[in-house]
Amino acid sequence: MGKATEDLRHEHESILSVLEIAEDVMRSGHPAEDKFKFGNEFIYFLSVFTDRCHHGKEESLLFPTLIMKGLPDDDGPIGVLIQEHVYGIAMVRTMRSDVEEKDLIRLIQHIAEYTVFIRKHIAKENNVLYPLADKILTRDDQEEMFENFVIHEEDVVGHGIHEQLHQMIDQWLITYEIRD
Ligand SMILES: [Fe+2]
Numbered sequence: 664m665g666k667a668t669e670d671l672r673h674e675h676e677s678i679l680s681v682l683e684i685a686e687d688v689m690r691s692g693h694p695a696e697d698k699f700k701f702g703n704e705f706i707y708f709l710s711v712f713t714d715r716c717h718h719g720k721e722e723s724l725l726f727p728t729l730i731m732k733g734l735p736d737d738d739g740p741i742g743v744l745i746q747e748h749v750y751g752i753a754m755v756r757t758m759r760s761d762v763e764e765k766d767l768i769r770l771i772q773h774i775a776e777y778t779v780f781i782r783k784h785i786a787k788e789n790n791v792l793y794p795l796a797d798k799i800l801t802r803d804d805q806e807e808m809f810e811n812f813v814i815h816e817e818d819v820v821g822h823g824i825h826e827q828l829h830q831m832i833d834q835w836l837i838t839y840e841i842r843d
């Protein structure tokens with residue numbers, strides 16, 4: 664496994680653990696107000712970490728490099744994955760409306776749909792695209808891409824926000840009494 668794909672796999676792990684927390688919170692007996700507050704913060708995590716940081720790295724660095732090295736774009740796996748990123752953003756927008764409209768039943772339903780959807784997306788990348796990338800990219804490609812990931816992260820997320828996201832996740836575990 665190369666340095667860049669390893670970084671992306673680590674981010675998948677973070678996203679998957681946040682999805683589990685979301686399921687736990689929605690299933691819990693906490694009052695609706697707490698679930699809306701969580702929903703708001705969950706949406707913030709998804710917009711900043713999943714969409715801007717992680718999908719941003721894939722779309723602006725990993726996918727173009729793989730296309731440059733011969734993988735098909737629109738009609739291949741990359742085209743499908745990009746469409747799924749767009750669909751994910753639309754789902755986040757829907758969950759945001761649920762929170763704004765204080766519609767708990769729809770929020771719970773949409774979070775459940777989102778978790779199923781994004782887990783499948785992550786499985787496709789972990790099991791198909793990243794192994795392919797590990798074959799196609801040289802060690803130097805991976806090193807260079809990882810350096811660009813660090814720059815991307817600083818540009819779109821920034822160190823302070825990254826820390827804030829970690830603290831937010833730690834706080835969820837305490838507030839909603841979730842065992843790590
Ligand atoms: Fe992706």
Ligand SMILES: [Fe+2]
Binds near residue numbers: 671675717785
């Ligand atoms: Fe991904």
